[in-house]
Amino acid sequence: MKTLFAVSVFAIGAAAGQAYAADPIMPAPIVPGPVVDSSSVWDGFYAGLNAGYGWGEGTFHSAITGEVEGDIEGWLGGAQVGYNFANGGIVFGIEGDIQAANIVYEETLAGIGDGEAGIQSFGSVRARIGADLDTFMPYLTAGVAFGQVGYDIDTVAGPSISDEEWGWGWAAGAGVEAMVFEKASSTLSTSTSSSTTLSSTSSGLISVLMLMPTLLASA
Numbered sequence: 417m418k419t420l421f422a423v424s425v426f427a428i429g430a431a432a433g434q435a436y437a438a439d440p441i442m443p444a445p446i447v448p449g450p451v452v453d454s455s456s457v458w459d460g461f462y463a464g465l466n467a468g469y470g471w472g473e474g475t476f477h478s479a480i481t482g483e484v485e486g487d488i489e490g491w492l493g494g495a496q497v498g499y500n501f502a503n504g505g506i507v508f509g510i511e512g513d514i515q516a517a518n519i520v521y522e523e524t525l526a527g528i529g530d531g532e533a534g535i536q537s538f539g540s541v542r543a544r545i546g547a548d549l550d551t552f553m554p555y556l557t558a559g560v561a562f563g564q565v566g567y568d569i570d571t572v573a574g575p576s577i578s579d580e581e582w583g584w585g586w587a588a589g590a591g592v593e594a595m596v597f598e599k600a601s602s603t604l605s606t607s608t609s610s611s612t613t614l615s616s617t618s619s620g621l622i623s624v625l626m627l628m629p630t631l632l633a634s635a
Contacts (some may be wrong), residue, residue: 531571
């Protein structure tokens with residue numbers, strides 16, 4: 417009886433071992449889910465150049481001419497740099513720009529000479545918010561503006577008289593940016609800026625239309 421019990425236990429153990437060897441238990445395969453790319457072509461740093469045209473109204477004052485008001489217009493060109501962060505179809509960003517300019521008012525002053533007054537350079541630091549429409553991004557922008565305002569008078573007596581001064585103001589506008597290559601975009605932007613010099617001798621309100629080709633660092 418004891419021998420039969422021992423053999424029976426062995427037989428059961430061997431059968432169980434054979435069944436385990438013949439039918440190994442394998443873990444269920446893990447099927448990876450779809451990979452969702454949440455990044456945006458607008459994310460990251462960017463830098464570029466710009467060129468455009470500006471027009472508006474200016475008020476200028478000097479000891480020779482007194483206060484002079486006139487329409488100003490002319491060319492501009494410079495550079496911009498910024499950073500964008502896209503989230504949920506909205507693009508948030510900050511941008512700074514600086515331009516050389518010749519947005520001026522010209523007049524022949526009777527008994528004095530030929531005078532020119534206007535904006536010689538300007539820039540801004542602005543926040544931007546736009547809609548991520550894949551390769552297009554319409555946006556609004558607003559911030560702080562600064563500019564160099566001055567005048568130059570070629571007097572009938574011979575010597576030239578000039579002066580210039582920096583001023584501060586605000587800037588606001590809108591634009592649309594389009595991806596033209598894998599890492600390059602182009603922006604058509606319009607904005608309005610107000611600037612008053614520190615001594616309040618000159619002030620101006622200008623509108624600017626700019627074309628801004630840009631290289632994207634992380635597109």
